[in-house]
Amino acid sequence: MMLHLNKDTARPNNKRKMRRSTRVSIILLSIIVIAAIIGPELSNWQPEDIDWDAMEQGPSLAHPFGTDLVGRDLFVRTMIGARTSLTIAVIATFVSLIIGVPWGAFAGYLGGRVDQFMMRIVDVLYGLPFILLVILLVVLFGRNPYLLFAALGAIFWLDLARIVRGQTLSIRQALFIEASRSLGAHTGQIVWRHIIPNVIGPVIVYATITLPSVILAESFISFLGLGVQEPNTSWGVLIADGTATIESSPWMLIFPGVLLVTTLWCCNTLGDRLSDHRDEIQRNPVNL
Numbered sequence: 011m012m013l014h015l016n017k018d019t020a021r022p023n024n025k026r027k028m029r030r031s032t033r034v035s036i037i038l039l040s041i042i043v044i045a046a047i048i049g050p051e052l053s054n055w056q057p058e059d060i061d062w063d064a065m066e067q068g069p070s071l072a073h074p075f076g077t078d079l080v081g082r083d084l085f086v087r088t089m090i091g092a093r094t095s096l097t098i099a100v101i102a103t104f105v106s107l108i109i110g111v112p113w114g115a116f117a118g119y120l121g122g123r124v125d126q127f128m129m130r131i132v133d134v135l136y137g138l139p140f141i142l143l144v145i146l147l148v149v150l151f152g153r154n155p156y157l158l159f160a161a162l163g164a165i166f167w168l169d170l171a172r173i174v175r176g177q178t179l180s181i182r183q184a185l186f187i188e189a190s191r192s193l194g195a196h197t198g199q200i201v202w203r204h205i206i207p208n209v210i211g212p213v214i215v216y217a218t219i220t221l222p223s224v225i226l227a228e229s230f231i232s233f234l235g236l237g238v239q240e241p242n243t244s245w246g247v248l249i250a251d252g253t254a255t256i257e258s259s260p261w262m263l264i265f266p267g268v269l270l271v272t273t274l275w276c277c278n279t280l281g282d283r284l285s286d287h288r289d290e291i292q293r294n295p296v297n298l
Contacts, residue, residue: 032283035276042273046092055083057090058241066259076261078251087243088266094244095270098159099224103217105163110170111213115205117171118178119197129175132168140165140227148236155238159228166224170216177209218281222274229270245270 050057055073064073065081075084117128143165144158151157181187182205190200225245231237232246240247245266252263 028283028286031279035279038272039276039280042092042269042276043096046089046096049089050086053083053086055086057086057243058082066255068259068261075265076259078262079255079259084248084262084265088245088248088269091244091248091266092269092273094155094238094242095225095228095246096273098155098228098244099221101156102159102163102166102224102227103220105160106165106167106170106220107213107217108167109164110167111174111206111209112201113167114171114174114176115178115201115209116197118175119182119201119205121179121182125175129172132171135165135168144231144236153239155228155242155244158231158237159224162224162227166220170213170220173212173216174209177212178205181205181208215281215284218277218284222277222281225270225274225277 055061060081061067061073061077061083062081064070064077066079067073067077067081069076073083073085075088078084078087113128113132117125144162147158147161151161187200187204190204195203228237228244229246229249232244233250235250238244238247248266249263249270252259252266256263
């Protein structure tokens with residue numbers, strides 16, 4: 011009996027903790043986005059301005075995040091880097107949605123040999139080395155970061171296609187699909203009007219998980235020198251610069267690193283919360 015009571019009292023506590031972490035993540039992510047948008051505009055410094063009297067200087071009133079090796083304001087460059095990293099993440103996620111959702115929906119609905127052929131293409135792309143693809147994309151698209159990561163979005167759609175296909179397989183024999191088919195609706199109409207709207211929940215959840223994955227990929231690629239290049243900057247570029255001077259100028263790594271980790275935590279927390287909420291709706295559709 012005591013064990014049963016402990017479980018019952020633990021569930022509200024867990025829900026309160028989840029709600030609290032969700033609110034905190036929303037607040038932190040909103041602050042980061044707003045700071046990235048308006049922060050550089052409120053500063054007296056431009057990303058390429060050099061303060062000749064404050065080269066490699068720690069945080070101060072004039073430079074809240076300190077300066078880099080050549081005297082550029084690190085706060086402005088970190089916020090500009092946030093703009094770049096977040097914009098690239100949104101572009102790549104949007105591209106993955108455009109490709110992955112229709113691909114998985116048509117594969118799951120058509121079934122048979124068409125489904126097998128389409129999913130074998132996904133399996134082949136899964137087997138390609140990520141870094142090799144990045145190098146090929148750099149050769150094809152040059153150093154334009156937005157084109158590069160839009161092309162990377164064409165890689166991140168693979169998991170999404172599998173998720174949408176699985177959801178489509180579970181509903182393609184539903185009564186409303188059979189009714190639409192009996193009324194003469196063709197495949198395209200059924201997929202776009204009935205299949206995709208009914209799998210949009212898992213798609214939204216997966217999109218929130220794709221965002222941090224793309225941010226990590228961008229940081230890793232830029233860290234290797236294959237992504238964003240000077241005079242542009244991103245969190246990956248700033249972290250690469252910070253690791254080279256971590257002993258003499260640790261603030262160059264700490265500030266962009268903390269913002270990157272915080273953003274990843276916020277996105278993952280929101281994705282987990284959306285996933286849990288979707289599961290609760292499926293278990294208790296009437297109560298919710």
